[in-house]
Amino acid sequence: MLRVKNISKSFATNKAVDDVSFQIEKGQFYGLLGPNGAGKTTTILMISAIMQPDIGNILIDEKDVYKNKHTVKLKMGIVPQEIALYDEMSALDNLVFWGSLYGISKSNAKQKANELLDWIGLSDRKKDLIKTYSGGMKRRINIACALMHNPELIVMDEPTVGIDPQSRNKIYELLDELHNNKKTILYTTHYMEEAERMCDIIGIIDRGKIITQGTLQELKNKNNVDESIVIHYEGNAVDKLNGYKLKNDADKNELIIYSQHAKHDLPGIVKKCADAGITILNIDIRNINLETIFLNLTGRQLRD
């Protein structure tokens, strides 16, 4: 469905996107995960045909987006990071307006808008002005606007930024439904939980480059990351524990011990700690996740 081939984009001396390639098959949910400023939005702008890459090309259904702007735009529904709605118009009018830009007749647009408002759970407030909505409601309308023309490819640029967990969960439900209906989705986020929860394929982007991509399991397997056992202690700890890598943060009274099989190694580690005279307050096992993969690959936290 979407093939991004070796695209790069620079602004003055800053290389915002550097030789990025990935592809999304029909019905796949692809997550582009990376911290702020990693190049996610620039990539989206190029895919949505409003910014031309310096090099490389982007194909949708084997058609170059720059040579077939009109055709490919009709196939795409874009959910921008900003709440791009008209505050002084009602939800229904906003949906009908955005639908009309895709050539939908007024009556069809109204019908589709009502269906979508029902789907996102806001049909009872459809005539209220957008400015009276909460942030989470606006986010849902933002998504619905992109679906008015029933696009084949849905591109979402951090659609859950700045909203409360409850509203976020509501959006996750909507996205799950789209995924179940075999919609092709490109989703950017800096929340690893979102990528882990929803995406079939995850590409991790940092400083303009995709540093790894694959399914969650593939990422875990190929990035050789250890699980960790986090021990909070009282008194003094040790800097070495035979057979294990560890990191002692004396300020936090926190000892992080790395292991490939944390659950299996836990009893032995507890015994060694007791032998070393460490008073353990609590123990936490941290499994491999995207955060640890990102940390392992870049040496930085995802939210740095």
Add this chain to the structure above:
Amino acid sequence: MWKIAKKDLKIFFSDKKALALALLLPIGLITMFAFAFGGVGSDDEEDIPTPITVLFNDEDNSVTSKKILADLDSIPGIELISSTIADAQTAIKNGDNIAIIIFHNGMEDSLNAGKIIPAELQYDKSREMEISILQNLLMSKIAEIKGAKDADKGIELTVQTQFSNLPPAMQDSIKKNIQGGMQKESEEAKLITMTSLVGDEEANWGLIQAVAGTAIMMLLFSVSAIGQSMLEEKENGVLKKLLQSPIKPYEIMFGKMLTASIISVFQLTIMFLFSWVAFGLEIFNNIPALIIMILVTALACSSFGVLLSSIVTTKKQADSLGTIIILFMSAIGGSMIPLYIMPQFMQNAAVVSVNYWSIQGFYDIFWRKTGIHAIGENVIVLLAITITVLLVSNYFFKKNVLKLT
């Protein structure tokens, strides 16, 4: 308290362009009004005002009529041109000239005989200030000659009756002394016939000036606000989303232009209807011409709204620059003060202003009550301004507005 002030000052000084424009506005306005009202620049030798062109028709062709005309022509600021009465009347009605002086046959004889003088000043009432000056000059010239002749007769009679026994040389000396000490009495009001050729009793040129001038200035403020909505859309991400849709970028710009034009037509129509109802401004003399003028004025003003939103990059800049452009165009274009009281170079500069061409067009319709042909030049110029401004706007729209990062 200082923290709040410090933060606000930091924000205020952060947008250098907006700051420069904010300072430029009062400086520009002070300069402009200093030129208009303060006589600044009037000592400049190069700034010799273009003379008022006055037409004349001398049927009398006498020594006296020629002398009066020659005296008037010698005054700096007045230039007399001979014309037929019919041509002159047409020119005055079309706004090409302000007045004609007509000396009918027998003017000199009537003056000598102390009868009513067959002299006329036909004029355009809307040029009140210039006509008033011209009338005073003309009357004083006539009165000078008439007064001199009347005085001579009186002195002659007095000397003959009171000093007939004196030698002729002494009589002459007495005549000269009396002439020197005599004050001329003015009967100027009765000397010539004043006829207004343009505007009827009901028409009020001051009202037309106020309505047309204000309406166009307010219109520019309205369309600049519409133009600024494009910047808001850029700032809140709506423009980006519009560009991601299948519509073409130029459709966004022309969509804004269309909105501004429709609102402008609506606003102008309401303003003229209000003036008709509230002040009795006669707006229905020539409905087709009025519709055309409203349309082209709306287009020209709207194009400035689009230009404004294209050449600036922030709303703060748009606010300052918008006010500068609007107030300058309104001031030099005659929205704030009638054009003819401004210095010549400002009158010359007025032609770059939408206000000038629109106000003159509405004058033609409401005051001169001319046909569509008379507003042809205004319509063409306003359309040319619209096209030029849109071409410039399109360039800056691509350069500034469509630039996403």
